[in-house]
Amino acid sequence: MTPVEPITGSRLRHSLEDRPTGGAPQPFVEVDRLSLYYEGKPAFQDVTLSINKGCMTALVGPSGCGKTSFLTCLNRLTDLIAGCRVSGRITIDALAVLAPDTDVIQLRRRIGMIFQKPNPFPLTIRRNLEFPLREHGIRDRGQITQTMETTLRDVGLWDEVKNRLDSPALALSGGQQQRLCIARALALLPEVLLMDEPCSALDPLSGGVVEDLIVSLRGRYTVLIVTHNLAQARRIADHAALFWVQNGAGRLIEAGTAKQIFEEPRDPLTAAYVSGMRG
Amino acid sequence: MAETLSRPQNPREWLALVLVWGAAGLVTAVFCWLLGDIVWHGLSHVSWTFLTAPPENAGRRGGIGPILVSTSLILGVCLSVSLPIGIGTAVLLAEFTSNHSLFGRMTRRSLDVLAGVPSIVFGLFGNAFFCKTLGLGFSILSGGLTLACMVLPILIRSTEEGFRAVPTSYRLSAAALGLSRTTTLVHLLLPAAVPGLLVGLVLGVGRAIAETAALIFTSGYVDRMPESLLDSGRALSIHIFDLSMNVSGGDANAYASALVLVIMLLAINGTVSWLAIYGLHRKIVAA
Ligand SMILES: Nc1ncnc2c1ncn2[C@@H]1O[C@H](COP(=O)(O)OP(=O)(O)OP(=O)(O)O)[C@@H](O)[C@H]1O
Ligand SMILES: [Mg+2]
Numbered sequence: 001m002t003p004v005e006p007i008t009g010s011r012l013r014h015s016l017e018d019r020p021t022g023g024a025p026q027p028f029v030e031v032d033r034l035s036l037y038y039e040g041k042p043a044f045q046d047v048t049l050s051i052n053k054g055c056m057t058a059l060v061g062p063s064g065c066g067k068t069s070f071l072t073c074l075n076r077l078t079d080l081i082a083g084c085r086v087s088g089r090i091t092i093d094a095l096a097v098l099a100p101d102t103d104v105i106q107l108r109r110r111i112g113m114i115f116q117k118p119n120p121f122p123l124t125i126r127r128n129l130e131f132p133l134r135e136h137g138i139r140d141r142g143q144i145t146q147t148m149e150t151t152l153r154d155v156g157l158w159d160e161v162k163n164r165l166d167s168p169a170l171a172l173s174g175g176q177q178q179r180l181c182i183a184r185a186l187a188l189l190p191e192v193l194l195m196d197e198p199c200s201a202l203d204p205l206s207g208g209v210v211e212d213l214i215v216s217l218r219g220r221y222t223v224l225i226v227t228h229n230l231a232q233a234r235r236i237a238d239h240a241a242l243f244w245v246q247n248g249a250g251r252l253i254e255a256g257t258a259k260q261i262f263e264e265p266r267d268p269l270t271a272a273y274v275s276g277m278r279g
Numbered sequence: 280m281a282e283t284l285s286r287p288q289n290p291r292e293w294l295a296l297v298l299v300w301g302a303a304g305l306v307t308a309v310f311c312w313l314l315g316d317i318v319w320h321g322l323s324h325v326s327w328t329f330l331t332a333p334p335e336n337a338g339r340r341g342g343i344g345p346i347l348v349s350t351s352l353i354l355g356v357c358l359s360v361s362l363p364i365g366i367g368t369a370v371l372l373a374e375f376t377s378n379h380s381l382f383g384r385m386t387r388r389s390l391d392v393l394a395g396v397p398s399i400v401f402g403l404f405g406n407a408f409f410c411k412t413l414g415l416g417f418s419i420l421s422g423g424l425t426l427a428c429m430v431l432p433i434l435i436r437s438t439e440e441g442f443r444a445v446p447t448s449y450r451l452s453a454a455a456l457g458l459s460r461t462t463t464l465v466h467l468l469l470p471a472a473v474p475g476l477l478v479g480l481v482l483g484v485g486r487a488i489a490e491t492a493a494l495i496f497t498s499g500y501v502d503r504m505p506e507s508l509l510d511s512g513r514a515l516s517i518h519i520f521d522l523s524m525n526v527s528g529g530d531a532n533a534y535a536s537a538l539v540l541v542i543m544l545l546a547i548n549g550t551v552s553w554l555a556i557y558g559l560h561r562k563i564v565a566a
Contacts, residue, residue, distance in 0.1 A: 079454075082377045104457075105458075106457070107457075108454065115455075121449065135458050188457065
């Protein structure tokens with residue numbers, strides 16, 4: 001394990017000050033003609049999309065159109081899936097993600113991922129946060145404690161768990177578990193956050209809390225969020241992209257600002273899909 | 280539990296109920312009868328002296344001290360060889376080999392066949408390979424290694440199942456946090472796979488400690504106290520076999536030895552279950 005630059009307060013502040021302050025938006029994640037095949041069968045094809053720094057981009061579309069698959073390309077989680085082949089190009093902050101010599105450990109440290117089902121490790125709350133930090137070379141007790149408190153406060157969990165940090169994470173409620181998973185990702189100071197339907201496995205109330213949390217992350221991270229909830233996409237996203245299955249493979253139908261996608265869709269499919277939210 | 284089952288409604292259900300309970304009752308009764316028989320005949324002969332003294336007069340009198348030592352040494356050799364190899368192979372099969380690859384399929388198939396091979400075949404193999412080819416002779420080492428070969432298929436397959444039972448989401452979320460495969464394996468997958476490992480261990484040790492056929496040809500049946508792993512040593516099960524089949528008047532001590540063997544088995548099972556429930560729970564949740 002290569003030790004990495006320790007997390008310091010100043011770096012955290014730095015990322016806070018990185019909010020887009022108007023001006024020309026810079027593309028941070030650029031996806032060029034990306035296709036993904038499972039055992040030779042295409043999940044999605046020819047997706048070209050660019051995502052601006054500090055923006056919240058919602059990926060919407062019907063089930064099975066490759067949204068989850070798309071997210072897993074960005075942090076190369078696809079490497080873990082046997083029989084999965086990815087072609088095309090992804091650059092994140094000038095880093096060629098799909099290049100064979102890319103250090104995936106460092107890449108994944110820069111890209112946090114939140115899954116649909118909360119998946120804390122079967123460890124204590126404390127160990128859930130501490131374990132990844134230690135593995136990334138942060139050994140200093142004080143610093144770990146500090147990061148733990150900061151991130152737990154960030155996700156609004158600190159007051160709920162500060163007296164039970166050493167109890168099992170799996171004893172938390174679903175919504176708390178999901179917020180713990182977000183804290184666990186944030187503790188590594190990622191620049192990009194991939195969220196795969198982070199609220200859909202939660203009850204409406206906890207889902208709402210998590211949604212508020214995601215909104216509070218706006219501007220501090222470049223967020224890609226998959227959601228089936230169009231109202232939610234409309235509430236929280238700056239940009240939106242619609243995926244659809246055509247000829248047996250997912251395609252990117254339309255991408256643009258959330259306002260444009262939801263109010264003046266250009267593609268008839270998009271129009272039909274977003275009007276479904278009223279029906 | 281019984282209250283939650285609804286009362287049988289018709290004769291066919293009654294019949295099924297009687298058959299199910301009858302079968303379960305029969306199995307339990309046979310086991311109790313066996314155990315009762317052993318305890319009844321054996322308990323009065325088991326004493327501290329019996330456990331520590333060497334056998335006399337071909338085992339008719341005296342105790343089983345050296346035999347217990349040999350048995351433990353054989354078991355020790357067996358476990359210290361089979362555990363690392365078993366866990367390693369299980370990790371390779373479960374985590375680094377695809378389900379469909381030729382290598383994985385062949386290895387799994389061979390292991391399943393090996394798990395069902397009669398122990399006498401392992402005994403002959405051990406005799407030919409460890410005793411003769413490797414020149415270890417009739418020794419505790421040969422016996423332990425032969426038992427390891429016999430236990431490995433069971434151990435590997437159930438440990439592998441243990442790994443496969445760990446949800447993929449752990450692997451994905453660990454990878455997404457930038458944890459290396461080794462770290463994930465050691466800190467997350469291994470603890471989660473321990474129940475499977477323990478099941479394999481119980482089955483394996485149970486098979487090993489009760490083994491006679493494989494040991495007759497490999498560790499021999501010299502009943503003196505072994506001085507090294509290269510000495511021949513008599514295992515408890517062979518002692519029981521010898522006393523009851525070849526030594527007239529050895530029945531009392533055979534019963535007592537059998538009782539000791541059963542207690543050893545129960546103790547090992549108990550310890551492993553305890554480990555599974557308490558030790559593991561603490562390790563996973565609080566470590
Ligand atoms: N590991 C896999 N192996 C084989 N095929 C897969 C795998 N994962 C997904 N697929 C297939 O790829 C296609 C896209 O799946 P994906 O999970 O990316 O869709 P999705 O848009 O996230 O759907 P949902 O909204 O239901 O989550 C589907 O047809 C699915 O069956
Ligand atoms: Mg999905």
